[in-house]
Amino acid sequence: MNKHIIFTAASWEPRFFSGFERILTRFTPERVVMYFFSEYANLSQANRERIRSCCKTNSITLEEFEVSFADPIGTWKVLYATAAAWCNGDSSAVIDITTMPRETTWILFGLFGDRAIPVTWAYHKPQGYNNTWLSRDPDRPRLVPKMGGVTKLGFPIKLLLTSGFDVERARQLILFFEPEHVLVGIQTGIQFGNKLLNAARHLQEFQGSSATKLFEIDAYAPDCGYESLEREIKEHLADSNLIMASLGPKTSAVALYRIHNKYPQTSLAYAPSKEFNPDYSFGIAETLYGQL
Amino acid sequence: MNDFTNPFEYEAANKLKSDQILDFYIEDFNYSRFVHSKRNIFLIGERGTGKTMTLLFNSLPVQAAKADKEGAILNLGIICVYVPCNTPLTHKTEYALLEQFQGAVISEHFLVMSIMYAIADTLSCLANLISENEAPTVAHELEFILGFKLPENAKLLDALKLVLQKETGESQKALNAKKPEAFYESARSFSTGVMPLLSCLGRIPKLKDSHFVIMLDDAHDLNESQVKTLNSWIAYRDNSLFSFKVATTKVGRPPFLTSSGGAILEGHDFTLVDMEVPYQNKYSNFGKLARSIVQKRLEKVGVLNKTPEEFFPTNPEFEKDLNFCETRIREEAKKHFPEGTPKQIGDYVYKNARAAYFRERSAKANRPPYSGFDILVHISTGVIRNLLEPCYWMYDKVVSEQRASGEATVVVQEISPSIQTEIILERSKKKWEWIKEGFDKSIEGCSRTDAERVFQLFDNLAVLFRERLLKHKSEPRAIAFTISETDQPKHADLLGLLEIARKAQILYTYTSSAKDLGKRETYYVPNRILWPDRGLDPHGQHARASIKSKDLWAAATQNRQIPFSATDADLSIAIEGDLFNE
Numbered sequence: 102m103n104k105h106i107i108f109t110a111a112s113w114e115p116r117f118f119s120g121f122e123r124i125l126t127r128f129t130p131e132r133v134v135m136y137f138f139s140e141y142a143n144l145s146q147a148n149r150e151r152i153r154s155c156c157k158t159n160s161i162t163l164e165e166f167e168v169s170f171a172d173p174i175g176t177w178k179v180l181y182a183t184a185a186a187w188c189n190g191d192s193s194a195v196i197d198i199t200t201m202p203r204e205t206t207w208i209l210f211g212l213f214g215d216r217a218i219p220v221t222w223a224y225h226k227p228q229g230y231n232n233t234w235l236s237r238d239p240d241r242p243r244l245v246p247k248m249g250g251v252t253k254l255g256f257p258i259k260l261l262l263t264s265g266f267d268v269e270r271a272r273q274l275i276l277f278f279e280p281e282h283v284l285v286g287i288q289t290g291i292q293f294g295n296k297l298l299n300a301a302r303h304l305q306e307f308q309g310s311s312a313t314k315l316f317e318i319d320a321y322a323p324d325c326g327y328e329s330l331e332r333e334i335k336e337h338l339a340d341s342n343l344i345m346a347s348l349g350p351k352t353s354a355v356a357l358y359r360i361h362n363k364y365p366q367t368s369l370a371y372a373p374s375k376e377f378n379p380d381y382s383f384g385i386a387e388t389l390y391g392q393l
Numbered sequence: 394m395n396d397f398t399n400p401f402e403y404e405a406a407n408k409l410k411s412d413q414i415l416d417f418y419i420e421d422f423n424y425s426r427f428v429h430s431k432r433n434i435f436l437i438g439e440r441g442t443g444k445t446m447t448l449l450f451n452s453l454p455v456q457a458a459k460a461d462k463e464g465a466i467l468n469l470g471i472i473c474v475y476v477p478c479n480t481p482l483t484h485k486t487e488y489a490l491l492e493q494f495q496g497a498v499i500s501e502h503f504l505v506m507s508i509m510y511a512i513a514d515t516l517s518c519l520a521n522l523i524s525e526n527e528a529p530t531v532a533h534e535l536e537f538i539l540g541f542k543l544p545e546n547a548k549l550l551d552a553l554k555l556v557l558q559k560e561t562g563e564s565q566k567a568l569n570a571k572k573p574e575a576f577y578e579s580a581r582s583f584s585t586g587v588m589p590l591l592s593c594l595g596r597i598p599k600l601k602d603s604h605f606v607i608m609l610d611d612a613h614d615l616n617e618s619q620v621k622t623l624n625s626w627i628a629y630r631d632n633s634l635f636s637f638k639v640a641t642t643k644v645g646r647p648p649f650l651t652s653s654g655g656a657i658l659e660g661h662d663f664t665l666v667d668m669e670v671p672y673q674n675k676y677s678n679f680g681k682l683a684r685s686i687v688q689k690r691l692e693k694v695g696v697l698n699k700t701p702e703e704f705f706p707t708n709p710e711f712e713k714d715l716n717f718c719e720t721r722i723r724e725e726a727k728k729h730f731p732e733g734t735p736k737q738i739g740d741y742v743y744k745n746a747r748a749a750y751f752r753e754r755s756a757k758a759n760r761p762p763y764s765g766f767d768i769l770v771h772i773s774t775g776v777i778r779n780l781l782e783p784c785y786w787m788y789d790k791v792v793s794e795q796r797a798s799g800e801a802t803v804v805v806q807e808i809s810p811s812i813q814t815e816i817i818l819e820r821s822k823k824k825w826e827w828i829k830e831g832f833d834k835s836i837e838g839c840s841r842t843d844a845e846r847v848f849q850l851f852d853n854l855a856v857l858f859r860e861r862l863l864k865h866k867s868e869p870r871a872i873a874f875t876i877s878e879t880d881q882p883k884h885a886d887l888l889g890l891l892e893i894a895r896k897a898q899i900l901y902t903y904t905s906s907a908k909d910l911g912k913r914e915t916y917y918v919p920n921r922i923l924w925p926d927r928g929l930d931p932h933g934q935h936a937r938a939s940i941k942s943k944d945l946w947a948a949a950t951q952n953r954q955i956p957f958s959a960t961d962a963d964l965s966i967a968i969e970g971d972l973f974n975e
Contacts, residue, residue: 246490247569
C-alpha cells in the first residue's frame with residue numbers, strides 16, 4: 102500500500118484548518134509537508150500552530166518550508182527539493198490545492214507527474230467569499246518555471262483564461278501578453294453570486310470583441326472543465342503559442358495542468374497579487390477530490 | 394460589432410497585416426530616417442506612441458508590399474528585420490534556475506534564435522531573392538558554418554526556418570526537464586549564430602551590399618541578462634553589416650549596462666529618440682500627424698470628401714460662445730494695451746479667451762459640449778492611441794444606433810457633436826473610476842494605499858487647475874506642472890507615486906528648457922481625457938504650474954488642497970518642436 106504524504110500551503114482562511122482535519126478523516130498520512138509564504142507568515146501563524154498541534158496529536162511528522170511569492174525561482178527549488186526528498190516509488194501525494202497558489206500547485210503536479218507519483222488533489226469550497234474585494238496590488242504576470250511550454254518562433258500569442266470575480270485581472274493579463282486572440286472560459290452556475298460577479302462582468306467586458314471568444318466551463322464538474330477547455334484550444338494549437346491562466350475556480354487550475362501535460366507546447370502563466378483580503382472567505386462547504 | 398470596419402481601430406500594431414499597416418501609417422511623420430540609418434537607436438515611448446507601427450512600417454515585408462503597390466523597385470541596401478520581444482520565449486524563466494553564467498548563455502541563445510528566425514522569415518517575403526544556381530552554394534555554406542543539416546525539398550529560407558524552429562524547440566524541451574540543472578549544451582551566441590548567418594547571407598548577390606537593421610520591439614520584456622547581452626552587442630561599434638533599433642517604454646526602460654559590467658553611452662554607442670513629442674495645437678507636428686491619421690482612416694472607409702474637422706464638427710453653440718468670448722477678450726486686450734503690438738494682443742487673447750468661456754458659464758450649467766477635432770487632438774495628450782480610442786467608441790456608437798433603429802448600415806459621414814460630447818464625458822468618467830477602483834487591481838506594483846494616493850493627487854490637481862481656470866490672472870489654462878523644492882524628505886516617495894501614474898499612462902513626462910537658461914527640467918502632463926469630467930478645458934496652454942513637492946505629497950497622502958495663488962509666477966514655456974524641427 103502506498104504511503105500518503107499531504108502537501109498543503111498555510112493560510113489564514115478558516116477552511117484551511119477545517120479542510121486539513123477533513124482530509125485526515127480520509128487519509129492516514131505518514132507525513133505532512135506544509136509550505137508557508139513569507140508575505141503572509143504573520144497572518145497564517147495561528148493556523149500553522151493548529152496544524153502543528155494536530156499533527157502532534159495524530160503522531161504525524163510535519164515538515165514546514167518557507168517560500169515566497171516574490172521569489173518563484175527560490176520557491177521552485179524548495180518545492181523540487183521537498184518533492185524529491187519525500188516522494189519515491191511507494192508514496193502517493195495528497196495535495197490540498199484549496200489555499201495553495203496555482204503556481205505552487207502546478208509546480209508540484211509537474212514534479213510528481215515527472216516522477217510518476219500518484220496524486221490526489223483536494224479542494225474545500227468555502228461557504229462564501231468576501232463580497233468587497235479578494236485580491237489587489239497585482240505583480241507582473243509570469244510563466245511558471247519549467248511549464249512555459251515550447252514556443253514556436255514567429256507564431257502569435259493566444260491567451261486562454263478561466264475567468265474569476267475580477268475582470269481587472271483578466272485585463273492585466275491581456276495588456277501584458279498582448280495576445281492576438283483571447284479565449285475566456287466563464288464558469289457556469291449560480292454559486293457565490295457567480296452569475297452577477299463573474300459571468301455578467303466578463304460578458305460586459307468582452308462580448309462583441311472579435312478578438313475574444315467566450316465559452317462556458319464548469320470547473321466543479323468531475324473533469325474540472327477539462328473537456329470544454331480541450332475542445333476550445335484544439336484549433337489553436339497548430340497556429341499559435343497558447344498561454345493559459347486560471348483566474349477562476351481553483352479547480353480550473355487542475356484542468357489547465359492536464360491540458361499542459363497533454364500538450365506541453367502550451368504555457369502556464371500565473372498572475373500574482375501582493376495583497377489578499379484577510380477575510381478572504383468564510384466557512385467550509387463541500388470538499389472535492391480528484392486524481393490527476 | 395464584428396461585420397463592419399471601424400476606421401479608428403486601435404488594436405496593437407503587431408496584430409495588423411502588411412496592407413493594414415500601409416493603409417494606416419503616416420509616412421510623413423515618422424522616424425524612418427533614424428530606422429534606416431546605420432546607427433544604433435533606442436526608440437522610447439509609452440504604449441500607443443507608435444513605436445511598433447514605426448518599426449513594422451519599415452520592416453522588409455511591409456516595404457516590399459509598398460514597393461509592389463507603387464510599382465517601385467525595392468531597395469535592398471537597408472533590410473529592416475522586426476523582432477518582437479513580447480513572446481513566451483522571452484518570458485521563460487528556466488534560465489534563472491541555473492548558475493549565472495549558464496543562465497546568461499541560455500538567455501542569449503533564445504534571443505539569438507529569435508533574431509535568426511526573424512531574419513530568415515523576413516527575407517522569405519522576397520520571392521526571387523536567390524536563384525536556383527545560387528541556393529546550393531549558400532545552403533552548403535550555412536550547413537558548414539552553422540553546423541546543421543537543412544531539410545531537403547524545401548526552399549532555402551523555408552528550410553532555414555524549419556531547422557531554427559527545430560533547434561529552438563529542442564533547447565526549450567531540454568530546459569523544461571524537471572531538474573534545476575537542466576541545460577542545453579548547444580546554445581548559440583550572437584557570434585556563433587547571427588553573425589555567421591548574416592555573413593552567409595551576404596553571399597547572395599542581391600544582399601552583398603545590404604545592411605541589416607535588427608529592430609527589437611518591446612525590449613523592456615527582455616530579461617536582465619538579455620538586456621546586458623543586447624547592450625554588449627550595441628557596444629560593438631562596427632555597424633557596417635548590422636545595427637540595432639530598440640523600442641522600449643520609458644517607464645521601466647532597461648538599464649544601459651553590458652555583460653562585462655560596462656555601460657553603453659548615448660551619443661557614443663547609440664542615439665535615443667523620444668517618441669513622445671510635446672505638442673500644443675492642431676498645427677504642431679503632432680496635430681498634423683493626428684489630422685493625417687484620421688484623414689487616411691476616413692478615406693479607407695469611403696469618407697472621401699470630408700476633413701477631420703468636418704467629420705468631427707464642433708457643437709455650433711460651443712463654437713459661437715467661444716467666438717463671442719474671443720471677440721470680447723480681444724476688445725478687452727485693446728483697452729489693456731492701447732499701444733499694444735499684435736503679438737501682445739494675440740498673447741492676451743490666446744491666454745484668456747477660452748478661459749473666459751469657462752468662467753462665464755453658469756455654475757449650474759451642464760458640462761461644456763466638448764466636441765470638435767481640435768478637442769480630440771488635445772484630449773489625446775500627444776499619444777496616437779489616446780486619439781483613436783474615443784474616435785473608435787464614437788464611430789461604434791453611431792453604427793450601434795443605426796442598427797438599433799433598423800436602418801441599413803451606411804458609411805458614417807459625420808459624428809454628431811452630441812455623440813462626441815457623450816463619449817468624451819463617458820471615457821473621462823471611466824478613467825476617473827478606473828483610478829479610484831481599478832488601479833490596485835491592474836497596475837503592477839500599485840497597492841491600495843498607492844491607488845488612493847494617486848486618486849487624491851489627481852483629484853487635487855483637478856481642483857487646482859479648476860481654480861486656475863476660473864481665477865488665475867496670467868496663465869489660467871495651465872494643465873501641466875513642474876515640481877519645485879524637491880529637497881523635502883518624501884520627494885522620493887512622491888516620485889514613486891508619479892511613476893505608478895506614468896505606468897498607467899494617466900501622466901506623461903517631458904523635458905524642456907527651464908527659466909534658467911541652459912537647464913533642462915522635467916514637466917508632467919496629466920492625461921487630458923481626465924479633464925472633461927471635471928469641467929476643465931483639455932485645450933491647455935504653453936504654461937505649467939510650479940508646485941512644491943511637499944504640497945503634491947500632502948495632496949496625495951492627506952487629500953489636502955494644493956495651494957493656489959491667482960498671481961503666482963508660472964513658467965511660460967516655448968512651443969516645443971519635434972526632433973526634426975528643434
